[in-house]
Amino acid sequence: MNQHELNLQSSEPQKPLSMHPKKFAFWLFLVTVLMIFAALTSAYIVRRADGGWLEFQLPSIFWLNSVIIVISSVTMQLAYFAAKKDSLEKTKLYLLLTSVLGLAFLVGQFYAWGDLVEINVFFGGKGSNPSGSFLYVLTGMHGLHLISAVIFLWVVFAQSFKYKVHSKSMLVIECCTTYWHFLGGLWIYLFGFLLLNH
Amino acid sequence: MSVAESHLHDHHDDHEHDHHDLPWIKKYVFSEDHKVIAKQYLISGIIWAIIGGGLSLLFRLQLAYPDANFEWLKPILGGWIQNGKLDPEFYLALVTMHGTIMVFFVLTAGLSGTFSNFLIPLQIGARDMASGFLNMLSYWFFFVSGVIMLISLFIETGPAGGGWTVYPPLSALPQAISGSGLGMTLWLISMALFIVSTLLGGLNYITTVINLRTKGMSFLRMPLTIWAFFITAIIGLLSFPVLFSAALLLIFDRTFGTSFFLSDIYIAGQALSFEGGSPVLFQHLFWFLGHPEVYIVLLPALGITSEIVATNSRKPIFGYKAMIGSMLAIAFLSFIVWAHHMFISGMNPFLGSIFMFLTLIIAVPSAVKAFNYITTLWRGNIIFTPAMLFSIGLVSFFISGGLTGIVLGNSAADIQLHDTYFVVAHFHIVMGSASFFGMLAGVYHWFPKMFGRMMDDKLGYLHFWITFIGVYMVFFPMHYIGIAGFPRRYYSFTGFDFTQSFTDLSQIITIAAIVTFAAQFIFLFNFLFSIFKGRRATENPWRSNTLEWTTPVEPGHGNWPGAIPTVYRWAYDYSKPGAEDDFIPQNVPFSETKGSNFPHENEQMVAEAGITHGK
Ligand code: HEM
Ligand SMILES: [Cu+2]
Numbered sequence: 167m168n169q170h171e172l173n174l175q176s177s178e179p180q181k182p183l184s185m186h187p188k189k190f191a192f193w194l195f196l197v198t199v200l201m202i203f204a205a206l207t208s209a210y211i212v213r214r215a216d217g218g219w220l221e222f223q224l225p226s227i228f229w230l231n232s233v234i235i236v237i238s239s240v241t242m243q244l245a246y247f248a249a250k251k252d253s254l255e256k257t258k259l260y261l262l263l264t265s266v267l268g269l270a271f272l273v274g275q276f277y278a279w280g281d282l283v284e285i286n287v288f289f290g291g292k293g294s295n296p297s298g299s300f301l302y303v304l305t306g307m308h309g310l311h312l313i314s315a316v317i318f319l320w321v322v323f324a325q326s327f328k329y330k331v332h333s334k335s336m337l338v339i340e341c342c343t344t345y346w347h348f349l350g351g352l353w354i355y356l357f358g359f360l361l362l363n364h
Numbered sequence: 365m366s367v368a369e370s371h372l373h374d375h376h377d378d379h380e381h382d383h384h385d386l387p388w389i390k391k392y393v394f395s396e397d398h399k400v401i402a403k404q405y406l407i408s409g410i411i412w413a414i415i416g417g418g419l420s421l422l423f424r425l426q427l428a429y430p431d432a433n434f435e436w437l438k439p440i441l442g443g444w445i446q447n448g449k450l451d452p453e454f455y456l457a458l459v460t461m462h463g464t465i466m467v468f469f470v471l472t473a474g475l476s477g478t479f480s481n482f483l484i485p486l487q488i489g490a491r492d493m494a495s496g497f498l499n500m501l502s503y504w505f506f507f508v509s510g511v512i513m514l515i516s517l518f519i520e521t522g523p524a525g526g527g528w529t530v531y532p533p534l535s536a537l538p539q540a541i542s543g544s545g546l547g548m549t550l551w552l553i554s555m556a557l558f559i560v561s562t563l564l565g566g567l568n569y570i571t572t573v574i575n576l577r578t579k580g581m582s583f584l585r586m587p588l589t590i591w592a593f594f595i596t597a598i599i600g601l602l603s604f605p606v607l608f609s610a611a612l613l614l615i616f617d618r619t620f621g622t623s624f625f626l627s628d629i630y631i632a633g634q635a636l637s638f639e640g641g642s643p644v645l646f647q648h649l650f651w652f653l654g655h656p657e658v659y660i661v662l663l664p665a666l667g668i669t670s671e672i673v674a675t676n677s678r679k680p681i682f683g684y685k686a687m688i689g690s691m692l693a694i695a696f697l698s699f700i701v702w703a704h705h706m707f708i709s710g711m712n713p714f715l716g717s718i719f720m721f722l723t724l725i726i727a728v729p730s731a732v733k734a735f736n737y738i739t740t741l742w743r744g745n746i747i748f749t750p751a752m753l754f755s756i757g758l759v760s761f762f763i764s765g766g767l768t769g770i771v772l773g774n775s776a777a778d779i780q781l782h783d784t785y786f787v788v789a790h791f792h793i794v795m796g797s798a799s800f801f802g803m804l805a806g807v808y809h810w811f812p813k814m815f816g817r818m819m820d821d822k823l824g825y826l827h828f829w830i831t832f833i834g835v836y837m838v839f840f841p842m843h844y845i846g847i848a849g850f851p852r853r854y855y856s857f858t859g860f861d862f863t864q865s866f867t868d869l870s871q872i873i874t875i876a877a878i879v880t881f882a883a884q885f886i887f888l889f890n891f892l893f894s895i896f897k898g899r900r901a902t903e904n905p906w907r908s909n910t911l912e913w914t915t916p917v918e919p920g921h922g923n924w925p926g927a928i929p930t931v932y933r934w935a936y937d938y939s940k941p942g943a944e945d946d947f948i949p950q951n952v953p954f955s956e957t958k959g960s961n962f963p964h965e966n967e968q969m970v971a972e973a974g975i976t977h978g979k
Binding site for chain 2: 185186187188190191194195197198199201202204205206209212213216218219220289290291292294295296299300303307
């Protein structure tokens, strides 16, 4: 039986959205992550409108981190393309590169926290202000997700050694790529948001 | 994985579904089969309902008989009874736990968890959920979350005591009441796990509905149950992460000394170091989940009711598309009305007017649904099964509770009514009782498919009438108490002169509550007895149209022993003129029902020929 032909014949669209279920579920997971940050940034705006808001300079290292994460998105995409073309060595190389860039970003974010402490912007305790606490929460939550993405990347990396990542088996690396771009985009959004609302 | 894939590719490799060799623990405990998981949710839900209901009796006793000696409760409550009196802080903890358990564990997990899991694959024609593993994970997250909540009931400082809405500053400061100590921490941990569980479940429901429908099951042929579960899952997916964020910020306030929700607080004359936070911010975040949550609780019940009302009226559901439309409208609106819970929080009154306007709009789709139920019943050949009675009961509650919602939605009226028993009456009727009735209706209706046996009708009728009358006896008088101004969550009715006169009303409520609670054991007995000793069911005892009734009496792993049926029509061809029978299941092609086809259906027959030919 030829399923494809069958679908054409029947006037009944069987699967309007024929995405792989796992991939689809993964996208839904991204929606939940997005909602967490939508909630946090909305809370930020609402709270800021109330006044009593400490203003301070954003750490300038954020700029460098942003560049790093954009580059890492490029290398991630290259890894994906390489896997699609079955050039497995290249895939591994780019995956490794991406995870190094990801770690560099995380280290950079950590330095940003150091910079904040230096100008007496604390997460909690005496003298802390929600404006600073929010910054820690936003970067911290993003960082946590990025850590999970790096682990995901390592999983893909490990799988690539077992010949499980190639043009016929793209699901995992595809999800990983999506996740990585998503988190990169999320950071750019957060950074832009902070620049605008500061 | 295997399920999804075999479904996508072909239906023939059924050897994959012979899981008879699975070890016991994978079959009944860590099962990935949606039907087993559904039963796990159901049993857990029932256990939680008994616990949650039992807690409510304790505080009802206190409200009705504030002067009584409760020494006899000491064996259960231990130190919370001092000199025959219930500890006032423990009273608050009881209220909090009752609310949390009922809203989240019973009516969210127990209801959606049971019926979305059980019915989605069966009614859309899938072998299982998109990911059995995530589904299993979802249940066990719920289980652990429940265990933690249960433990919190027994710790020395007592469980969380700030109300199910856990407003800071009360919930944020362990110094405030004993219920804001360890109990609150456990509450937050438990809820965080619960959110993960709900999200995993919802993810699965949505993915399954979109990707795994059988051939011919277009969106506009899906039973309304599926639409309801689907929309519920989407609402959950969008709103629960927001609660997660709120809980996270609350955790930081509690443990790391941040001031998201706290500002300028003195406790016992001591200034705390919190500065610049806003408790109203928490309310915004909480109700952004909280209001959608009430529909997360109600919509599945409404979906179940649609199905049962149509089947037992032997009539097509009235306004199928209007039902879908109104559910979508309700879902959309539910995200933009949250501040009606905050009219007197100090929010800008102009904003209040906007939220009032949006809130009142919800009455429109709600009324559409109510009318459609009534018009479906109208002149139908009604068969009063227990499930049908409970569904009609739901419609009754939906209307009477919805009306008081409109009263509360007026921000001016709400100044008087907010945080009184009027609100308690409103939401217990429209959310608590209506959803609970939906859940019971669902159990009575799908019991034959779940356990292969029938529940006893007579006990069902008895259960229904006591519960139905009992619910009104409990909650109707609360409206008066509320209008008179008695605030909710107060320890004692005798504390103030103006409330003294309500003590007898209060006693009636408590007695009715005890009777209603006791009546649930009729159900429990019926349920447990019928699992083992009930009359054997047939494949389709209610002569219903949806796909689950085409499976064997007790569907095995993979649901259909042979190929998955193809769907040719909507789910509501009841009493179609010209048809041989008064129902035509969804998998019957138009070519077999030439006598009853409408002209456009004859056209579809041609298309059908393609499908049948292809086979
Ligand atoms: C016509 C539709 C409805 C309107 C206009 C409406 C309006 C309101 C308003 C204004 C309040 C706040 C009262 C206050 O705290 O002062 C309220 C409370 C509540 N409503 Fe409704 N409602 C409607 C339907 C529903 C439905 C269908 C449900 C549930 C399925 C529901 C569940 C609740 C709950 C749980 C609360 C109280 C929560 C709490 O404070 O603990 N309502 N409603
Ligand atoms: Cu509401």
